[in-house]
Amino acid sequence: xxxxxxxxxxxxxxxPESERDERLEQLEAENADLKDKYLRLMAEMENLxxxxxxxxxxxxxxxxxxxxxxxxxxxxxxxxxLQALPADVAETASxxxxxxxxxxxxxxxxxxxxxxxxxxxxxDPEGEKFDPNFHQAMFExxxxxxxxxxxxxxxxxxxxxxxxxxxxxxxxxAKGGPKVQKPEPPLQENDPTPDAATDFEQAPSETNEGxxxxxxxxxx
Numbered sequence: 001x002x003x004x005x006x007x008x009x010x011x012x013x014x015x016p017e018s019e020r021d022e023r024l025e026q027l028e029a030e031n032a033d034l035k036d037k038y039l040r041l042m043a044e045m046e047n048l049x050x051x052x053x054x055x056x057x058x059x060x061x062x063x064x065x066x067x068x069x070x071x072x073x074x075x076x077x078x079x080x081x082l083q084a085l086p087a088d089v090a091e092t093a094s095x096x097x098x099x100x101x102x103x104x105x106x107x108x109x110x111x112x113x114x115x116x117x118x119x120x121x122x123x124d125p126e127g128e129k130f131d132p133n134f135h136q137a138m139f140e141x142x143x144x145x146x147x148x149x150x151x152x153x154x155x156x157x158x159x160x161x162x163x164x165x166x167x168x169x170x171x172x173x174a175k176g177g178p179k180v181q182k183p184e185p186p187l188q189e190n191d192p193t194p195d196a197a198t199d200f201e202q203a204p205s206e207t208n209e210g211x212x213x214x215x216x217x218x219x220x
Contacts, residue, residue, distance in 0.1 A: 123158035
């Protein structure tokens, strides 16, 4: 007669299946973590590539900034040399002097062309509205016939290199003319009527554009 044991029977498949589920969850978690690290690494590499490309581009564009700024002083001296001789004297000058003047003019043109090949562009703002980002006001010129803040005279030409100001243009600015009016945006359906808007809005304060000379441009 076989004796029966009082101990409960053990399901031998339960423990291994539980371990497999636990191991599977662990692997999935590790896989998700590795995927996240991979995506972060790819994003960092792309940002590094973009920064490097921008630095290389800026180096190519602005690497000659200091040299170009020094060459502008040379160009200014060439221009002064040409302006020092009155036009009537130049017309009656000897052949040797005319040849010298033509050589100076040619040297000035060649220098400007060489700077242009390296992204240096001349600013000639006469007749334009004063812009403190590119112009430096030296004095005011009373003139009621043109809008206030119009550049009336260029004392010294300005230059930009790429998107940066190499040297601001030194200018004389008109004072006393009519203000430059900005066009008003069209009313939308939900906007208040002009009569209602005046009850809540304050009149815009006028800015003295004649004080443009207080602006000092920042060069690259």
